Amino acid sequence: MDADPDGGDLLPGWAGQWWVDGRLTAERGVVSFAASTRHLTSVPAEGLVGHVQEIPSTDHLRLLSGVTSRAQAGAIGEDGWRRLADAVRDVTTKGGPDVLVDAGRWVPETPWPLITEADLVLVGVRPSLRHVSATHPLLTALRELVPLHRLGAAVSATTSREADSVARALGIPVGLELPEDPAAARALSDGFTQYREPRHSALLRTSRTAARRLHLRLNPPPAGTTAPASEAALVRGDAA
Known part of the structure; x- marks a missing residue:
């Protein structure tokens, strides 16, 4: 969405x-x-x-x-x-x-009902001081509306070590980390015209694995049953 x-x-x-x-x-x-x-x-x-x-x-x-x-x-x-x-x-x-919700950047018109109803809210951020600093005001607002156990960081263009450093700086766990993969990111942002097979890229491989982990984290199924669906929202700070 x-x-x-x-x-x-x-x-x-x-x-x-x-x-x-x-x-x-x-x-x-x-x-x-x-x-x-x-x-x-x-x-x-x-x-x-x-x-x-x-x-x-x-x-x-x-x-x-x-x-x-x-x-x-x-x-x-x-x-x-x-x-x-x-x-x-x-x-x-x-x-x-x-249901995956892209809530965009934090602005006065941010769709808060979708965010507060989500099973998990991921805050998009890059592993730089500028992005981390810009994200703190958003986290302050989110902590008043969303329980801490439903908050996580979606750190993009990163390594695991960088993602962990960002999470410590923000005081929330890593919910999602995505590698630096400009070609695949460009294809997903602007269509597949110049890059036909992003499915085999590091970005897509990591995303598929992360999606499965997030689903199972939010919906651990009892033995012999299928996990129910969930909703996750992604919102970004001003510099993200």
């Missing part, structure tokens, strides 16, 4: 090739959901139908595309984000898929 209030990048970036050829559209996403549910106080999982789009060539990925401007995020407002949080929570409690 793209919930970046500054303007969603997933559709024109990672999914840009399918947007250009018409298989995905900007007309369906968080804005259409908020508009269609504006007269409701609470929305079940079924309310997402018609707004979530299937990603071509996959059988397990879906996208709820984001806003195109901060003005649209302001129009959604806290009530709209709350209705979306209700629907997402209903999806996960009914045994649906894991």
Whole structure:
């Protein structure tokens, strides 16, 4: 889910090739959901139908595309984000898929209902003094709204030693660490046109392993059962 209030990048970036050829559209996403549910106080999982789009060539990925401007995020407002949080929570409690939320950078329009409802909130940061310093005010705000056991650092372009140093400086555990891999990162940010096989890159290999670990950490299944779904939100500080 793209919930970046500054303007969603997933559709024109990672999914840009399918947007250009018409298989995905900007007309369906968080804005259409908020508009269609504006007269409701609470929305079940079924309310997402018609707004979530299937990603071509996959059988397990879906996208709820984001806003195109901060003005649209302001129009959604806290009530709209709350209705979306209700629907997402209903999806996960009914045994649906894991939901990953990109909450963008910390701004006045940050979708707090989605963040406070998440099973895990990861704070995006790079292993530099400038990024760590800029992240502290965000953590101060998050600690007032999210229990400490649901907070973690998503340290990018890093090594394990650097990620551990960042976590100590921030006072939260490492929830996710991703290696320096500019080519694969560029492909995922701007589409696969110039880089066709990011799936075999260090970034994608690490991401797949991290995703499995996060799922099992949040949903340790009893013996002989399947782990339920969960929701994780990623929010970044001003310098991230």
